[in-house]
Amino acid sequence: MMQKGFDWTDQRLDLLNELLHVLSGLVDEWDTFISPNGDIGYFSDLDELPINSHEPRELGCPSSSLRNIKQTFEKLEMHCRRLQSLKESLIKDFEVVRPSF
Numbered sequence: 001m002m003q004k005g006f007d008w009t010d011q012r013l014d015l016l017n018e019l020l021h022v023l024s025g026l027v028d029e030w031d032t033f034i035s036p037n038g039d040i041g042y043f044s045d046l047d048e049l050p051i052n053s054h055e056p057r058e059l060g061c062p063s064s065s066l067r068n069i070k071q072t073f074e075k076l077e078m079h080c081r082r083l084q085s086l087k088e089s090l091i092k093d094f095e096v097v098r099p100s101f
Contacts, residue, residue, distance in 0.1 A: 009094045016087045023080045030073045040066070 034040045043066060 006094075006098060009090055013087065013090050013094060016083060016090065020080065020083055020087065023076060023083070027073065027077055027080060030076075034070070 032038055043063075
């Protein structure tokens with residue numbers, strides 16, 4: 001039974017590590033994008049562009065889209081922190097169920 005718990009915890013740690021690696025990479029890319037010298041500067045004049053009159057204002061406003069993307073990445077960062085906390089908890093569990101060889 002302990003081996004089964006060990007295997008389950010080990011698999012969950014592997015999965016969390018993989019997920020955290022991917023999510024952290026996405027967050028790092030976003031941080032680079034929004035940095036003072038990042039590519040977000042290419043969008044600094046978008047609010048000056050005319051908006052198609054047939055589109056709702058929130059859909060046609062580029063700065064609104066960038067705000068929505070920023071909010072999404074803030075949520076992603078929060079999920080990364082939660083997953084990191086879960087990983088730390090699983091590491092503690094892993095120590096408990098680790099078979100002593």
